[in-house]
Amino acid sequence: MDEQKAPSEEKEAAAPADGAVASEEMGSAEGDPLKPPEGASAGPEPESTDTEGPPEAGSPLGRRCALCNCGDWSLHGQRELQRFEPVPDWPERLVGHEPPDGPGQPPPGPPQLPPEPELAGDGLAQIGFSEGVTPAQLFEPTGHCWVHHWCAAWAAGAAPEVAGVARAVFSGISQKCERCGRAGATIPCRAAAGCSRLYHFPCAAASGCFQSVKTLRLFCPEHVAEAVDTEDARCSLCKGPGDLRDLVLC
Known part of the structure; x- marks a missing residue:
């Protein structure tokens, strides 16, 4: 005959299985830090340390360059916006560009550039000004103007005088x-x-122009061959000129 086990022995035999199940349930609920229990909070999100971002509307960074029409937050390498002195004959320079408020007088308040349409996918499409832009829209009432560092440095006639930018x-x-x-x-x-x-x-x-950083001289694609004689017409890696239209200005 088969021996019958005592009730106490049956309980002892079942105990390890029940304990293992309980241990597994606790481990699934408490042992995995990547999966918090349902209904429990994962804790506060860490604060972001990235403080950079596009300027808010109405902030000082909302100014536009009086040459390229890009703001201070630009991805085209112009560097920061700088405020330049007016020309010596301001406001006589406004003659011929009279604003509605009167001949030769800049309008009160900060300059307002023409609204530019939002064009997605091609930031270069927003560069420059449409026909009809006036000095009163590009200059402050005092005659000062805001221009990017490199837009000013490369502009014809801008150096060495400060007023040359204006x-x-x-x-x-x-x-x-x-x-x-x-x-x-x-x-x-x-x-x-x-x-x-x-x-x-x-x-x-x-456009594929060659720009000599050392001399601030530019050659258009049609005349790019003339740049071979410039001091920095060599790739910094291969040391050869190659196709000058493929050189990247850094």
């Missing part, structure tokens, strides 16, 4: 960029035989 802004009002066809272009091609092409700073790189 003069470049006046010139750019009637000068169109070879690439985008919009006003504000002040960087000329320095071809030996002369060239009428002008560019915005961001448009120059997008």
Whole structure:
């Protein structure tokens, strides 16, 4: 006959199985830190240390460059916006560009640039100004203007005088960029035989122009071969000129 186990022995035999199940349940609920129990809070989210971001509307960073029309938060390498002195003959320079409030007088309040449409997918499409932009829209009432560091450095006639930047802004009002066809272009091609092409700073790189950082001279794609003789017309890695249109300005 089969021996019958005592009730106490049956309980002792079942105990390990029940204990293992209980241990597994506790481990699934408490042992996995990546999966908190249902209904329990995972704790406060860590505060982000990334303080950079696009400027808010109405902030001082909402200013626009008087040459390329980009704001201080620009991804095209123009560096920071800087405030430049007015031309010596301000406000006489406004003659011929009279604002509605009266001849030769800038409008009160901060300058308001023409509204630009929001174009997704191509930031270069928003560079420059449409026809009809006036000095009163680009300058403060005092005659000061805001221009990016590199837009000012490359602008024709901007150096070495501080007021030369303001003069470049006046010139750019009637000068169109070879690439985008919009006003504000002040960087000329320095071809030996002369060239009428002008560019915005961001448009120059997008057009395949050669830009000599050491001499601040630009050569358009048609005259890029003349850049071979410049001091920095060599790739910093292979040390050769190669195709100058493929060199990246860093």
